Amino acid sequence: MRRDVFQAIADPIRRNIISILANQTLSVNAIAEKFDVSRPAISKHLKILEECGIISISKKGRERYCLIQPQNLIPAFLWIEQYKNLWEDRLDSFEDYLYKLQSNTKNNE
Amino acid sequence: MRRDVFQAIADPIRRNIISILANQTLSVNAIAEKFDVSRPAISKHLKILEECGIISISKKGRERYCLIQPQNLIPAFLWIEQYKNLWEDRLDSFEDYLYKLQSNTKNNE
DNA sequence: TAAATTTGTAACCATTCAGTTACATTTTAA
DNA sequence: TTAAAATGTAACTGAATGGTTACAAATTTA
Numbered sequence: 014m015r016r017d018v019f020q021a022i023a024d025p026i027r028r029n030i031i032s033i034l035a036n037q038t039l040s041v042n043a044i045a046e047k048f049d050v051s052r053p054a055i056s057k058h059l060k061i062l063e064e065c066g067i068i069s070i071s072k073k074g075r076e077r078y079c080l081i082q083p084q085n086l087i088p089a090f091l092w093i094e095q096y097k098n099l100w101e102d103r104l105d106s107f108e109d110y111l112y113k114l115q116s117n118t119k120n121n122e
Numbered sequence: 123m124r125r126d127v128f129q130a131i132a133d134p135i136r137r138n139i140i141s142i143l144a145n146q147t148l149s150v151n152a153i154a155e156k157f158d159v160s161r162p163a164i165s166k167h168l169k170i171l172e173e174c175g176i177i178s179i180s181k182k183g184r185e186r187y188c189l190i191q192p193q194n195l196i197p198a199f200l201w202i203e204q205y206k207n208l209w210e211d212r213l214d215s216f217e218d219y220l221y222k223l224q225s226n227t228k229n230n231e
Numbered sequence: 232t233a234a235a236t237t238t239g240t241a242a243c244c245a246t247t248c249a250g251t252t253a254c255a256t257t258t259t260a261a
Numbered sequence: 262t263t264a265a266a267a268t269g270t271a272a273c274t275g276a277a278t279g280g281t282t283a284c285a286a287a288t289t290t291a
Contacts, residue, residue: 014277015134023132024279025124028201035208041238054280056239075237075288083209086202092137093199099144100192123247133249151267163250165269184258184267 018089021065026050027058034068034081041077127198130174135159136167143177143190150186 022028030044045055059079062068066085070077131137139153154164168188171177175194179186 019132019134019137022202023128025128026279028128031205035205042236050279051281052238053240053282057279060239077238081205081208082212083205084212086205087209090199090202090206093131093195093202096140096144096190096192096195097199099190100196103191103193135249149267150269159249160251161268162252162270166249169269184256186268 016061016064018065018067018086019092021062021067022086022089024058026055027062030055030058030062030079031067031081031086034079035083038078038080041079044079125170125173127174127176127195128201130170130176131195131198133167135164136171139164139167139171139188140176140190140195143188144192147187147189150188153188 022031026048029048033039033044033047041056041059042052044059045052048055059068059070062079063070066082068079068081070079131140135157138157142148142153142156150165150168151161153168154161157164168177168179171188172179175191177188177190179188
């Protein structure tokens, strides 16, 4: 079973959980309520995130609170960042691309 | 079938292919030779990368040459980058972390 | 103390994934 | 023109993935 940061962020629900935990520390149930899937399904996602070090879980009474550990996303960040100069060469400029991306988003969503 | 950049880079072989194609444009066979898995397996990986826009494939005679399109990694980059300020807050500094990471690598490998 | 709450996990299921071998197609070379 | 080379793809396989329901354990509350 592969269990690394890249596999952790491959799933959209897990990326969503990361986004949510970026702003707040929440209990397992509080997280599960935000999704359509069952609580055990979220539990599994949380376990994977924990195993990858992206979140830590601390017990408080009968509840478990999930805390993001964003520094463990750094390896993935660095890997992709390698190609930044490569893509910068191909585009007018990075900023231009971001601008295009933004106006694209406006049109499509 | 989910087919997005995050899923594309989740597989270590595909990340490896991306690394290889960062420096050169290669034919399918030339890529396959660099791995232990069969050529059809590599063909499948290339198809996934192509479908995600990370590489483009151009026919030249009976060969097909794979060209990286690194700008299509940007969405993944931006997603992870969101959390950069978050992790910067938690670490002495980003640079310090990189330093630690580097000395860690020295010790463990 | 008994009931309710919060959570983990086992057992199961369908689908996807990554790999294989076998074969077909296209193009080049002998 | 026949053989070799480069590649795609179909058919299959086993393992991983993501989901479910059912149940157990721990903790809190009534």
